[in-house]
Amino acid sequence: MIELIDIEKSFGDIKAVRPLSLTIHKGEIHGIVGTSGAGKSTLIRMMNLLERPDKGTVRVGSQNLTSLTERDLRKARQRIGMIFQQFQLVLNRTVAENVEMPLELVGFKKSERKKRVKECLQFVGIADKHDAYPAELSGGQKQRVAIARALANHPSVLLCDEPTSSLDPETTLEVLQVLHHIKQTLGVTIVIVTHEMDVIKSICERVSIMKNGQLIDSFAIQPVGIIQKEDQYIEDLRKLAVVNK
Numbered sequence: 001m002i003e004l005i006d007i008e009k010s011f012g013d014i015k016a017v018r019p020l021s022l023t024i025h026k027g028e029i030h031g032i033v034g035t036s037g038a039g040k041s042t043l044i045r046m047m048n049l050l051e052r053p054d055k056g057t058v059r060v061g062s063q064n065l066t067s068l069t070e071r072d073l074r075k076a077r078q079r080i081g082m083i084f085q086q087f088q089l090v091l092n093r094t095v096a097e098n099v100e101m102p103l104e105l106v107g108f109k110k111s112e113r114k115k116r117v118k119e120c121l122q123f124v125g126i127a128d129k130h131d132a133y134p135a136e137l138s139g140g141q142k143q144r145v146a147i148a149r150a151l152a153n154h155p156s157v158l159l160c161d162e163p164t165s166s167l168d169p170e171t172t173l174e175v176l177q178v179l180h181h182i183k184q185t186l187g188v189t190i191v192i193v194t195h196e197m198d199v200i201k202s203i204c205e206r207v208s209i210m211k212n213g214q215l216i217d218s219f220a221i222q223p224v225g226i227i228q229k230e231d232q233y234i235e236d237l238r239k240l241a242v243v244n245k
């Protein structure tokens with residue numbers, strides 16, 4: 001569970017996130033939507049203290065992140081994976097080396113690291129790209145490497161900041177399928193910032209709406225599932241059908 005209690009954040013005169021509280025339940029996929037500049041990225045970045053709130057408390061699981069020392073915070077962050085719109089892979093390292101990086105930081109033995117890297121690449125469906133470099137991959141494959149890297153340390157939470165915004169519709173589906181699979185099989189709590197309504201509708205179980213730094217609503221939804229684009233077109237066309245013409 002993630003608990004944000006009375007958090008707020010300003011950048012100079014800009015109130016990026018006005019005082020708000022939000023609870024994200026264990027194991028749910030939670031979408032955050034809103035117009036550009038609404039404060040979505042700032043909000044998700046406060047969930048692992050990439051942005052430290054000016055005021056308020058951030059709890060993840062049983063830990064109060066806002067009260068930890070830098071050393072303990074680094075440790076706590078190992079259980080909070082994060083992925084970004086631009087993937088943020090290290091370009092001069094192979095796929096396997098990218099996934100291995102967080103394991104090196106924790107001090108795993110080489111043999112354990114290799115084993116875990118293989119498991120993670122297998123899980124996201126790109127075991128065959130083990131020795132490729134990021135430049136040799138499609139956008140969807142790059143995001144899957146980023147997801148594998150985020151999963152390496154067995155996180156309880158996965159934060160996704162616009163994970164599909166650089167991807168075409170078909171590749172978006174691939175990534176959403178992976179995220180859904182993570183929730184189903186690993187029980188990881190997933191938070192997704194997005195401006196794409198299809199992303200929310202397909203896999204999110206709760207949605208929070210931001211506007212001008214404020215949380216204006218938060219409610220449960222019934223996701224429709226991941227629909228193949230072709231089927232979606234047909235559904236959309238049927239909705240436009242004019243009766244008796």
Ligand SMILES: Nc1ncnc2c1ncn2[C@@H]1O[C@H](COP(=O)(O)OP(=O)(O)OP(=O)(O)O)[C@@H](O)[C@H]1O
Binds near residue numbers: 014039040
């Ligand atoms: N590091 C920063 N320094 C100064 N201002 C910032 C910084 N980060 C965000 N802001 C400002 O805070 C406000 C909220 O930004 P944020 O990126 O959180 O919004 P967003 O909803 O994610 O927008 P978008 O959908 O365009 O990414 C904006 O006015 C933005 O310009």
